[in-house]
Amino acid sequence: MEMSLFNIFDLLGTVAFAISGALAAMNRRMDLFGIFIIGFVTATGGGTLRDVLIGQTPVNWMHNLFYVYLIGISVIIAIIFRNKLEYLKKSLFLFDTIGLGVFTITGVETGIQNGLHPLISIALGGMTGAFGGVIRDILCNEIPVIFRKAELYATACIIGGLFFVIMHRYQVNIDVIYVVTSLIVIIIRLLAVKYHLTLPNFYPKSTKAD
Amino acid sequence: MEMSLFNIFDLLGTVAFAISGALAAMNRRMDLFGIFIIGFVTATGGGTLRDVLIGQTPVNWMHNLFYVYLIGISVIIAIIFRNKLEYLKKSLFLFDTIGLGVFTITGVETGIQNGLHPLISIALGGMTGAFGGVIRDILCNEIPVIFRKAELYATACIIGGLFFVIMHRYQVNIDVIYVVTSLIVIIIRLLAVKYHLTLPNFYPKSTKAD
Amino acid sequence: MEMSLFNIFDLLGTVAFAISGALAAMNRRMDLFGIFIIGFVTATGGGTLRDVLIGQTPVNWMHNLFYVYLIGISVIIAIIFRNKLEYLKKSLFLFDTIGLGVFTITGVETGIQNGLHPLISIALGGMTGAFGGVIRDILCNEIPVIFRKAELYATACIIGGLFFVIMHRYQVNIDVIYVVTSLIVIIIRLLAVKYHLTLPNFYPKSTKAD
Numbered sequence: 001m002e003m004s005l006f007n008i009f010d011l012l013g014t015v016a017f018a019i020s021g022a023l024a025a026m027n028r029r030m031d032l033f034g035i036f037i038i039g040f041v042t043a044t045g046g047g048t049l050r051d052v053l054i055g056q057t058p059v060n061w062m063h064n065l066f067y068v069y070l071i072g073i074s075v076i077i078a079i080i081f082r083n084k085l086e087y088l089k090k091s092l093f094l095f096d097t098i099g100l101g102v103f104t105i106t107g108v109e110t111g112i113q114n115g116l117h118p119l120i121s122i123a124l125g126g127m128t129g130a131f132g133g134v135i136r137d138i139l140c141n142e143i144p145v146i147f148r149k150a151e152l153y154a155t156a157c158i159i160g161g162l163f164f165v166i167m168h169r170y171q172v173n174i175d176v177i178y179v180v181t182s183l184i185v186i187i188i189r190l191l192a193v194k195y196h197l198t199l200p201n202f203y204p205k206s207t208k209a210d
Numbered sequence: 211m212e213m214s215l216f217n218i219f220d221l222l223g224t225v226a227f228a229i230s231g232a233l234a235a236m237n238r239r240m241d242l243f244g245i246f247i248i249g250f251v252t253a254t255g256g257g258t259l260r261d262v263l264i265g266q267t268p269v270n271w272m273h274n275l276f277y278v279y280l281i282g283i284s285v286i287i288a289i290i291f292r293n294k295l296e297y298l299k300k301s302l303f304l305f306d307t308i309g310l311g312v313f314t315i316t317g318v319e320t321g322i323q324n325g326l327h328p329l330i331s332i333a334l335g336g337m338t339g340a341f342g343g344v345i346r347d348i349l350c351n352e353i354p355v356i357f358r359k360a361e362l363y364a365t366a367c368i369i370g371g372l373f374f375v376i377m378h379r380y381q382v383n384i385d386v387i388y389v390v391t392s393l394i395v396i397i398i399r400l401l402a403v404k405y406h407l408t409l410p411n412f413y414p415k416s417t418k419a420d
Numbered sequence: 421m422e423m424s425l426f427n428i429f430d431l432l433g434t435v436a437f438a439i440s441g442a443l444a445a446m447n448r449r450m451d452l453f454g455i456f457i458i459g460f461v462t463a464t465g466g467g468t469l470r471d472v473l474i475g476q477t478p479v480n481w482m483h484n485l486f487y488v489y490l491i492g493i494s495v496i497i498a499i500i501f502r503n504k505l506e507y508l509k510k511s512l513f514l515f516d517t518i519g520l521g522v523f524t525i526t527g528v529e530t531g532i533q534n535g536l537h538p539l540i541s542i543a544l545g546g547m548t549g550a551f552g553g554v555i556r557d558i559l560c561n562e563i564p565v566i567f568r569k570a571e572l573y574a575t576a577c578i579i580g581g582l583f584f585v586i587m588h589r590y591q592v593n594i595d596v597i598y599v600v601t602s603l604i605v606i607i608i609r610l611l612a613v614k615y616h617l618t619l620p621n622f623y624p625k626s627t628k629a630d
Contacts, residue, residue, distance in 0.1 A: 026413075029413055031408055031409040032409045033363070033364035033365055033368075033409060034364070036364070037336075037364055040333065048263065052262055052263070052472055052477070053468065053472070053477065053478065053479050053482070054477060054478050054482075055265075055475075055477025055478055057262070057263065057264060057265025058263065058264050058265055058324060058326065059263050061330070062263070062264075062321075062326050062330050062334070065327045065329060065330060068329055068330060068333065111482075114478060116478065116482050117485045119485060119488050120481070120482050120485060120488060123460065123488065124482070126457075134559075138348070138558070139344075139354070144559070153453070154453035154454070154456070154457055155453055158453070198451055199451040199452045199453060200452075203446075203449055236623075239623055241618055241619040242619045243573070243574035243575055243578075243619060244574070246574070247546075247574055250543065258473065262472055262473070265475075267472070267473065267474060267475025268473065268474050268475055268534060268536065269473050271540070272473070272474075272531075272536050272540050272544070275537045275539060275540060278539055278540060278543065348558070349554075349564070
């Protein structure tokens with residue numbers, strides 16, 4: 001049962017990142033297979049990194065053909081709704097954030113299941129959440145969005161991860177933990193970008209970044 | 211016997227990618243060791259990703275010193291024939307395509323040998339084939355060639371992979387499968403680039419990529 | 421006892437790369453968590469690649485919370501001394517070189533401990549040493565420093581690695597080997613950059629790199 005919700009969230013993150021990958025690829029006017037490939041790599045990147053780092057190989061998506069179908073369907077949906085081009089960037093950001101939230105939590109969970117220290121599990125969660133989007137942006141030859149719009153990106157992952165660890169220690173029902181902590185990551189990130197919330201800046205105003 | 215042809219193809223892809231890496235490095239006027247390193251990473255990248263994803267570690271090239279010698283000799287050959295600079299780009303593309311073809315097939319084979327679903331094996335094959343060239347181009351600070359000249363790139367991998375799966379199911383001699391399917395990938399890709407074949411474009415003509 | 425010095429060097433490389441990552445992130449005016457993340461990825465990148473390639477998973481830093489604390493402290497130190505901005509680039513290079521030296525040696529050691537051929541162990545060492553800095557520069561959207569200032573970079577790794585292999589064969593005390601070979605890598609690299617030493621250039625002067 002516990003595994004089942006883990007899998008559902010893994011699939012949810014997969015769908016969100018597949019769509020965000022397909023949108024990014026269409027922004028670059030890639031061909032049909034290019035769109036599918038960027039969608040696939042974005043969707044599987046975070047979970048693949050998580051499994052490789054932890055040593056759970058063959059990696060997760062290889063065991064389950066359902067992922068491939070799901071990514072295919074997600075990409076097709078993204079293509080069908082491509083007309084609303086003016087909303088693409090907003091949608092891309094929304095789906096990227098959902099993928100971030102749920103993959104962060106699957107990463108934290110994987111770490112704790114493997115007996116890793118909570119802090120290290122949170123680090124693993126952050127990597128799992130961020131990697132899909134980073135590899136998507138690198139393949140599209142853009143600066144990763146987390147470096148362009150970094151508003152509380154890592155902060156959101158860390159707070160969500162901390163809540164996961166705390167709720168897990170107090171033996172809250174795992175289904176509740178999943179939903180609550182994923183939402184924490186997603187909501188913090190959405191609010192931060194909407195209201196341009198950032199960490200306090202300690203650089204002097206006079207010097208500029210090159 | 212089966213393994214032996216797998217190894218021969220792995221070595222053939224290694225030679226092709228080592229040369230393509232050395233050519234790319236010389237295009238960037240790197241020094242001797244830079245040329246060797248880019249050659250090495252390009253040649254071992256695809257197989258390394260394949261082995262890491264599937265969990266066959268230490269990865270393939272680590273078991274076999276012959277790879278290192280072979281890459282060294284391939285790089286030296288590329289250096290000797292560097293004078294024909296005007297042909298470099300064409301050669302780079304040819305060797306990239308040969309590497310793509312044979313590494314795609316070794317990836318599909320590895321997937322099937324590990325009991326993965328045929329579709330997932332084909333995905334693994336595509337990643338194995340593409341990764342060496344992608345990492346070469348990223349290290350040379352160029353947009354990966356598969357995104358610049360994407361003519362039927364993935365299509366070639368998928369068709370070659372499908373033929374591998376089908377011929378494997380009908381128990382065709384494995385040596386025949388290797389040669390035929392690798393050639394399918396290589397020939398489709400060469401013809402596609404020569405005649406600028408692409409998948410049907412569904413973008414409106416008026417909008418432009420930035 | 422032998423493992424203990426391995427660990428000390430792994431920690432030393434971790435500190436050096438964490439600082440170099442934090443300096444690079446501050447050069448890009450990233451926020452607090454961005455600085456921590458780039459520091460973390462730079463510090464753990466080389467060792468992570470080493471462990472993944474060899475199949476020692478979960479990777480090294482996951483077993484040891486001390487790494488996370490050490491990286492945190494290193495990053496804080498880098499932030500405190502950020503004022504001396506004019507020295508940042510020089511410091512960045514120095515710490516990058518120390519990380520290169522000690523991580524190269526831990527990579528060679530890991531290869532030999534796993535029964536790999538000496539030449540392959542040296543290749544593994546070079547990858548371990550270089551990867552942290554490469555991933556730092558890619559995430560900061562810069563051309564990796566090893567491709568900009570490549571003065572005897574690989575040469576230093578290879579010579580240090582060769583000395584490691586030779587001294588190991590003659591059963592020199594492992595503590596001595598660690599210190600001597602790391603210093604060999606660091607000193608060769610520092611001298612090469614200071615005096616602009618490069619490998620002999622075999623390109624004709626008339627042609628230019630694009």
